[in-house]
Amino acid sequence: MIKNLRGLSKRFFISNKWITIPSIIAISLSILLITSLMNFSINSENNLKKKTLEKFGAFEIQCGYEMDSSKRITKGFLLETSSLEGIDKISPVIVEGIDININGINTYTVGIENDELSKSKYKYNSDIEENTIIINKQLADTLKVNEGDNVLVNGHENKVIEIYKDKTYSSNSINIAIMNRKSLKEILKFPEEANYMMVKVQNDDGISKVSKELINLDKDLRVEVFQEDKDLLENINSMQYFIGFLGVLVFIMCGIFIVSNLQGYIYKYTKDFSVIKAVGGSSFQVFITVLMQTMMINITGVFSGTILSFLICKLFLTSFEYYYLPALKIALIGFLIIQIVLLIPVFKTSRILPLKAMAKNDNVEFKHIKLMKYIMKGSLIVGIILILSCIIAADKNSFLHGIGGFLCIYLSSFLFVMIYINKIFRLLMKPLRFIIGRSGEVSMKMLIPQVKKNSILILAITTMIIITTIGGSFVKLITFNNEQYYRKEYLTNIVLTCDYELNYGTTLKLINDVNEIDDTVASVMTEGGTTTIIRNDSKKNIGFSLGNLEELKKQGLIKKFDGDAKNKVIISEEYAKENNIVVGEKLKFIAPKFENEENVIYAEGYKEPEYEYNLEVSSIEDDKLMNRKPVLIDISNTKLVDDISGRLNKMYIDTTNKNIDTLLNGKIQEYQGIKWASLDTVLTETNKEIEERWSFFKLALIILDCSMVFGIITSIKNNINSNRKEYALLRCMKFKQKDLTKMIITQSIVFLLIGDILGVAIGTIGSFIVSISDGGTTIIFPDYTTLILICVCSIMLVLFCIFPDIQKIQKEKLILELNQEEL
Structure with missing residues (x-):
C-alpha cells in the first residue's frame, strides 16, 4: 500500500520501466559525451603543449646573442643568471654555424655540457668528453664514417662516439655535429664561455618573471620563451576553436537525446498528474512527487554517465589523464540543467486545470510555424553572409565567422526538418x-x-x-x-642537393649523368648571383638563378615556350606584379657595376665580367620555383657564371626508374656529398x-x-x-x-x-x-x-x-x- 508521496514516486519509478530506463540512458549518455569531450579537450591541449615543447627540450627559456654580435656570455653573467630567483638549472652552449670544417665539409656545430638540458635539446644519449664528437646520420652518410671512426675538426682529431637520426625530412636538412664545449672553445679560440644558454625554471608560473629578469640583465640579450612560441599559440588556439566548435555540436546532440527520450516521460506524467489533481491532489503534492521521480532518474543517469566516462578513459584512452574535478563540475552542472528541463513542464502542469493539461498534452504539432519559417530563412541568409565574409576576408577572425555561419545554417536546417x-x-x-x-x-x-x-x-x-x-x-x-x-x-618526386660546393663544370657534368639514366629527366637550379636589369631607361640590381629551362619545361615546372631557351627569362610572380612585367616583354640584362672593396687584394689583370643579354619573358612563375630570386635565366648563358653563381643549389628529378636510388648511390664516389630525398618517403x-x-x-x-x-x-x-x-x-x-x-x-x-x-x-x-x-x-x-x-x-x-x-x-x-x- 502507498502511504506517502515517496512511496508514490517509487511506485511510478518502478512500474514505468519503459519510460524511466530510456530516460536514464539518455541522461547517462549525455553526461558521458560531455565529460568525455571535456576530458579530451584538456588532454588534447596539454598533449599538444607537451609534444611541441619536447621538440625544444626539457627547459622553458633559451637566450643568447645574435651570431653577428660581438657580445658573448661571460662567466660572471652565468653566475649572475644562476643566482636569479626561480631558476632551477642553466646550461651554456657555443653555437657555430660557419667556421667548423669536418673532413672538408662545413658543419653546423654546437659545444655543450653533459647535462639533461643539452640531451633533451639535441636528442643524443652519450656523454661527450674532450676529443669526442657526436654527428647526425646525414653527416655520417656524407663522410662515410661509423661510430668509433675518427674525423678531423679544423685539423683536430676527434672520435665519433654516437650517430643519431634527426627527424628533419628534407633534402635541405643540415649536417650537425655536437662536441664538448671546452673542446670547441679551444678549437675556435672562443673568447668567453658561450653565446647561447638554456634555462630551466623551478615553476611554470615563474616563466614570465624569469624572462623579464633576464632581459633586465642585458637589453641586447635575445630571450625566447617556448610557451609563448607563435606557432604553438596558433596551434593551441586553432585546437581550442575546433574543440569548442565540436563541443557546441555535442551539447546540442546531448540536448536532443534528453528531449527525445524524456518527452515520453513528460507526456506520461503530465497526463497522470492531471488525473491526480482531478481526484483531489494538490499542486504541491504533484510537484513533490515529480521532483522525487526526476531526481531518481537524474541522479542515476548522471552518476552512471560519470562512471562510464571514467571507465572509457582508463580502458581505451590509456595515455589520457582523467581530470576528476572538472568532470564532477560538468556532472553537477548537467544535473542542474536536466533537473530544470524535467521540472519546467510539470511545474506548469501543476498550476493549470486537469482538462487543460490533458488538452495541452495531446498537442503534438509545433506552434508558431510562421515565426519558425522567418527564423529559418533569416538564419540561412545570415549563415551564408558569414561564410562568404570568412572566404573574402581570410584573416584570424575568419574561422570564428565561419563557425557562426555554420551554426546559423545548422539552426536553419533544424527548423526546416521541424x-x-x-x-x-x-x-x-x-x-x-x-x-x-x-x-x-x-x-x-x-x-x-x-x-x-x-x-x-x-x-x-x-x-x-x-x-x-x-x-x-x-x-x-x-x-x-x-x-x-x-x-x-x-x-618533383626526388630533390637532390650537395653538402660540398659543386662548381659550374661539375654541376653540368652531374646533370648530364643523371639525365642519361633511363626514364629520367632532371633539371638544375644554381645559387645564382646579382645582375643589372635595364627597363624604361632605369637600372636596377636584382638577384638571379640559373637553370636548364628546356628540362624545366619538360618536367612541367615552368610553362611551355617557343624558341631557344637561351633567349628566354622566367620572372617571379611577386617581382612581375611589383614592376608590371608581362609575358612577351623584352628585358635587357648587363653586368652589374660594383665599387672595389677596401682591404681586398685583386689579382693582377683582374677584370670584372662584361655581358649584355636581351631576353624575352617566357613565363611568370610561382615564387617557390625561383630559389628566392626574382629572375631565372638559362644556364647556357655562360657569361653569367662564376665560382658562386654556377654552384649547385637543387636538382629536380622526375623518373619512373625503380632503381634510381641504387643508380644515384653509384654516383656518390664521383660526386661526394650529394644527397637526395624522395617525396613519397x-x-x-x-x-x-x-x-x-x-x-x-x-x-x-x-x-x-x-x-x-x-x-x-x-x-x-x-x-x-x-x-x-x-x-x-x-x-x-x-x-x-x-x-x-x-x-x-x-x-x-x-x-x-x-x-x-x-x-x-x-x-x-x-x-x-x-x-x-x-x-x-x-x-x-x-x-x-x-x-x-x-x-x-x-x-x-x-x-x-x-x-x-x-x-x-x-x-x-x-x-x-x-x-x-x-x-
Whole structure:
C-alpha cells in the first residue's frame, strides 16, 4: 500500500520501466559525451603543449646573442643568471654555424655540457668528453664514417662516439655535429664561455618573471620563451576553436537525446498528474512527487554517465589523464540543467486545470510555424553572409565567422526538418507503396501526426553524422597541410642537393649523368648571383638563378615556350606584379657595376665580367620555383657564371626508374656529398607521425560515435515502444506479422537515411569551414567512403538491436497492448 508521496514516486519509478530506463540512458549518455569531450579537450591541449615543447627540450627559456654580435656570455653573467630567483638549472652552449670544417665539409656545430638540458635539446644519449664528437646520420652518410671512426675538426682529431637520426625530412636538412664545449672553445679560440644558454625554471608560473629578469640583465640579450612560441599559440588556439566548435555540436546532440527520450516521460506524467489533481491532489503534492521521480532518474543517469566516462578513459584512452574535478563540475552542472528541463513542464502542469493539461498534452504539432519559417530563412541568409565574409576576408577572425555561419545554417536546417518533415513523409508514401506495398504507405501515414518525435529523432541522427564528418575532416586537413608543406619543396618526386660546393663544370657534368639514366629527366637550379636589369631607361640590381629551362619545361615546372631557351627569362610572380612585367616583354640584362672593396687584394689583370643579354619573358612563375630570386635565366648563358653563381643549389628529378636510388648511390664516389630525398618517403614518414599523434583523436571520435549510435538506438526503441497501441490496432485490422515488421523497419530506415543525408550535406559545409580555418583556399571534402560505411553499419546495428522489440510487440496480447498509453 502507498502511504506517502515517496512511496508514490517509487511506485511510478518502478512500474514505468519503459519510460524511466530510456530516460536514464539518455541522461547517462549525455553526461558521458560531455565529460568525455571535456576530458579530451584538456588532454588534447596539454598533449599538444607537451609534444611541441619536447621538440625544444626539457627547459622553458633559451637566450643568447645574435651570431653577428660581438657580445658573448661571460662567466660572471652565468653566475649572475644562476643566482636569479626561480631558476632551477642553466646550461651554456657555443653555437657555430660557419667556421667548423669536418673532413672538408662545413658543419653546423654546437659545444655543450653533459647535462639533461643539452640531451633533451639535441636528442643524443652519450656523454661527450674532450676529443669526442657526436654527428647526425646525414653527416655520417656524407663522410662515410661509423661510430668509433675518427674525423678531423679544423685539423683536430676527434672520435665519433654516437650517430643519431634527426627527424628533419628534407633534402635541405643540415649536417650537425655536437662536441664538448671546452673542446670547441679551444678549437675556435672562443673568447668567453658561450653565446647561447638554456634555462630551466623551478615553476611554470615563474616563466614570465624569469624572462623579464633576464632581459633586465642585458637589453641586447635575445630571450625566447617556448610557451609563448607563435606557432604553438596558433596551434593551441586553432585546437581550442575546433574543440569548442565540436563541443557546441555535442551539447546540442546531448540536448536532443534528453528531449527525445524524456518527452515520453513528460507526456506520461503530465497526463497522470492531471488525473491526480482531478481526484483531489494538490499542486504541491504533484510537484513533490515529480521532483522525487526526476531526481531518481537524474541522479542515476548522471552518476552512471560519470562512471562510464571514467571507465572509457582508463580502458581505451590509456595515455589520457582523467581530470576528476572538472568532470564532477560538468556532472553537477548537467544535473542542474536536466533537473530544470524535467521540472519546467510539470511545474506548469501543476498550476493549470486537469482538462487543460490533458488538452495541452495531446498537442503534438509545433506552434508558431510562421515565426519558425522567418527564423529559418533569416538564419540561412545570415549563415551564408558569414561564410562568404570568412572566404573574402581570410584573416584570424575568419574561422570564428565561419563557425557562426555554420551554426546559423545548422539552426536553419533544424527548423526546416521541424516544419517540412511531414511533407517529406508524404512524398515518400507513393514510392514506398510501390517498393514494399501497403505497409510502406501505412508506415509513413503513422509518422505524420508525430511531428515532434520524428523531427527530434532525425536531428539526433543528423548531428551524429555532422560531428563524425567534421572530426574526420579536421584530421584530413592536418595531413593535407603536411603534404602541401613538403610539396612546396619537392616540386618533383626526388630533390637532390650537395653538402660540398659543386662548381659550374661539375654541376653540368652531374646533370648530364643523371639525365642519361633511363626514364629520367632532371633539371638544375644554381645559387645564382646579382645582375643589372635595364627597363624604361632605369637600372636596377636584382638577384638571379640559373637553370636548364628546356628540362624545366619538360618536367612541367615552368610553362611551355617557343624558341631557344637561351633567349628566354622566367620572372617571379611577386617581382612581375611589383614592376608590371608581362609575358612577351623584352628585358635587357648587363653586368652589374660594383665599387672595389677596401682591404681586398685583386689579382693582377683582374677584370670584372662584361655581358649584355636581351631576353624575352617566357613565363611568370610561382615564387617557390625561383630559389628566392626574382629572375631565372638559362644556364647556357655562360657569361653569367662564376665560382658562386654556377654552384649547385637543387636538382629536380622526375623518373619512373625503380632503381634510381641504387643508380644515384653509384654516383656518390664521383660526386661526394650529394644527397637526395624522395617525396613519397618523406610523406610516408611524416604522415605516420601524424597518424600516431592524432590516433587518440580518432579513438575519441569512435567512442563518441559509438555512444551516439547507442543513444539513437535507445531513442528508436523508445519510439517503437511509444507506438505499441497503434501497432496493436493494426494487428486488429488483420495486419500481417511480416507487414508489421516491414513497417517498423521502414520507419527506422527512413529516420536514419533522412538524418544521414542531411548530416552529410551539413557536415560538408562544416568541413569547408574547417578547411579555411588556417587561411587555406583548398576545400577539404569529407571521406565519403568512410561516411557511407558508418551510415550502413549504423543502419544494420539499429535493425539488429530493434528486432527483438519488434518480435516482442508481435507476440504481446492484444488486450494488453491496446491498454498502452499513447506517448
